[in-house]
Amino acid sequence: MTGDFREAVFVEKHNRFVGTVFLEGRRERVYIPNTGRLAELLLPGTSVVLTPVRGKYRYKIEFIMSDGKPVMIDSVKGNAIFHRLLMEGKVPGLECRVLRREPAVGSHRFDFELETPSGLKYLELKSCTLFHGDAASFPDAVSARAAAHVRALAATGRGMLVFFILGQGIRRFFPNYHTDYEFYRILLEHRDRIDIRAYSARYDGAFGVTGLGGVRVQYPEAGTGGSYLLVLRNARARRITVGMLGSLRFPAGHYVYAGSGMGGVHARIARHRRKGKRLFWHIDYLTEEMSVAADIPIVGTERLECRLAADMRSLGGEVVKGFGSSDCSCAGHLFRFTQNPLHLRELWQRVMEYRFGGPTQD
Numbered sequence: 208m209t210g211d212f213r214e215a216v217f218v219e220k221h222n223r224f225v226g227t228v229f230l231e232g233r234r235e236r237v238y239i240p241n242t243g244r245l246a247e248l249l250l251p252g253t254s255v256v257l258t259p260v261r262g263k264y265r266y267k268i269e270f271i272m273s274d275g276k277p278v279m280i281d282s283v284k285g286n287a288i289f290h291r292l293l294m295e296g297k298v299p300g301l302e303c304r305v306l307r308r309e310p311a312v313g314s315h316r317f318d319f320e321l322e323t324p325s326g327l328k329y330l331e332l333k334s335c336t337l338f339h340g341d342a343a344s345f346p347d348a349v350s351a352r353a354a355a356h357v358r359a360l361a362a363t364g365r366g367m368l369v370f371f372i373l374g375q376g377i378r379r380f381f382p383n384y385h386t387d388y389e390f391y392r393i394l395l396e397h398r399d400r401i402d403i404r405a406y407s408a409r410y411d412g413a414f415g416v417t418g419l420g421g422v423r424v425q426y427p428e429a430g431t432g433g434s435y436l437l438v439l440r441n442a443r444a445r446r447i448t449v450g451m452l453g454s455l456r457f458p459a460g461h462y463v464y465a466g467s468g469m470g471g472v473h474a475r476i477a478r479h480r481r482k483g484k485r486l487f488w489h490i491d492y493l494t495e496e497m498s499v500a501a502d503i504p505i506v507g508t509e510r511l512e513c514r515l516a517a518d519m520r521s522l523g524g525e526v527v528k529g530f531g532s533s534d535c536s537c538a539g540h541l542f543r544f545t546q547n548p549l550h551l552r553e554l555w556q557r558v559m560e561y562r563f564g565g566p567t568q569d
Contacts, residue, residue, distance in 0.1 A: 212414070213257040213266060217249060226268070228255060238267040241280040241336070244348040246501075247555045248273060248336055249280075256414065270414060271336075277414050278336055279373045285334040286318060288416050289371055293319070298406065299421045303328070315359040321367070328402070330367040331356050335405075337383065338374045339559040343405070343422065344383040345370050346390060354393045361397035370405040372422060380405035380422045384429040385506050385562050388473055395426055433472035434511035436503040436519075436558070437464040437479055438549060439493055449492045452529055457493075461500065463524060463548050464490050464531060465515035465540045469508075476502045489531045490541070501549055505561045516540045518557050522548070 215228035215235075224239050226249070238260060239245070248271050249255075256270035256277065269284070270277040279285060292298050293305055303321040310320040312329060319330040337347040346353055360366025370380055384391035394403070406419035439462040448454045466488075468475025478484060479494050479502070486492055505511060516537050520526055524542025531540030548554055 211258050212269075215255050215257055215266075217253045217255050217268075217271075218251055220245075220249060225264075228257070228266075228268070230257065230266070235266065236264055238262070238264045239280070240267050240269075240284075241282050241334075243280075243334075243336060243346065245271075245280065245336060246549065247339075247347070247559060248278065250552050250555070251550050252552075273374065276375050277410055279408070279414075279416070280336055282334050285371055285373060286332055289332055289369070290319070292416070292419060293321075297418050299419060300404075312359065312363060315356065317356075317360070317366075326365060328365050328367045329360060329363050330369060331360055332369050332371055335370045335372045335380070336374070338372065338377055339563040341376060341378040342563045343370070343372045343374060343377045343380045343407070344385075344563070345380075346383055346387050349387045350390060353387075354390045357390070357393050357397055357401065361400040364400065366400070367402040367404070370403075370422075370424075371419075372405060372407040375407060375410060377405075377407040377420075377422050379425055381425045381427055384427070385433075385504055388429075388431065388506070391429065398426065429506050430508065431471045431473065431506070432467075432469040432508065433504055433506040434465070434467040434509075434515060435472055435476055435505060436515060437466065437476070437490065437494075437499065438462070438501040438503070439464065439497040440500045441497045445496065447492055447496050449489050449530065450486070452489065455527070455530075457497075457527075458543065461544045461547050461549075462493065462497070462527075463519050463542045463544065464493070465512045465519060465542075466490065466531065467510050467512040469510060472504045472506060476504060489533075493541075500547075503558055505558065507561075511561065512540060513537050516542075518554075519548075522551060522553055524548070 215230040218227040220226040254272040255268045257266035258269045260267045303323045307320040309316050317329040318332045321328040335345040382391040382394045405422040408416045409418040411417050444458045519542040526539040527541040528539050
């Protein structure tokens with residue numbers, strides 16, 4: 208590494224903005240300058256690149272290395288880089304002059320006010336760090352703020368929404384209906400009233416963004432049904448009576464349940480998270496006693512729960528026999544992991560394959 212860059216290995220995330228890395232033989236807490244979840248990208252053992260900051264922590268994570276390529280995660284810096292590229296005329300297909308940054312329009316502030324050949328434009332920039340293969344998607348977590356920005360842009364009649372993809376080699380982009388179906392729905396509702404674009408960053412050998420490549424924006428047809436993984440954390444060993452299965456012992460650790468909600472996967476997950484519900488499915492008995500660490504929906508018309516159960520078993524999960532599999536031939540749909548399964552790169556790889564599919568051929 209040269210200059211102010213420091214290479215480190217990511218250890219763990221404590222909250223949205225703070226994590227620990229292994230740097231030069233010691234553990235050190237660092238700042239994570241991104242409001243997203245980064246769950247699929249920022250995994251233990253991942254190489255990261257740090258830069259110095261002033262404040263409580265000495266360093267921030269500026270880049271995550273993905274397949275040997277840098278992904279900048281600093282949202283504020285991403286905005287500044289895009290501004291520079293606008294000023295230098297290096298945003299493909301966008302001839303403009305920047306009039307103001309952070310213009311206020313009603314109760315909203317957008318990122319840029321532009322003068323273009325077709326008139327005044329308000330541009331809202333969304334940094335995108337979720338991608339797999341040649342595809343990218345936004346957001347990586349439910350974002351009511353992003354949905355509000357779409358409505359506000361549409362209301363101006365001159366809005367522009369740009370997804371700044373911070374990975375390389377991206378050819379297609381789609382709104383993330385798996386994670387945030389409401390954002391997907393609102394974007395589809397207003398897409399004819401907003402100029403929506405996506406660009407992929409191009410890096411040089413010194414981690415600088417030197418240009419952008421245009422990315423095709425797609426709007427797949429997506430219903431509300433699908434399958435999911437529900438990750439539970441059991442803080443202590445306990446016995447729980449699970450319907451007809453009777454009293455079962457659950458050692459401390461993490462549990463992953465593979466299920467489906469073909470009538471509405473997000474509604475099914477919301478039910479699992481709700482306390483005090485009528486106990487019906489096997490998983491209901493656990494969600495009353497254990498905390499839900501994460502939910503991972505996969506929207507689609509194919510019922511994937513048995514395939515997901517097989518995946519969890521192949522990743523080392525210990526099956527709880529008969530749990531959640533009364534209507535199929537699986538040994539069970541609940542699996543115990545001794546380590547946090549959300550830290551398994553292989554788990555996210557399989558989820559991404561289900562969500563993103565294979566690369567385009569054109």
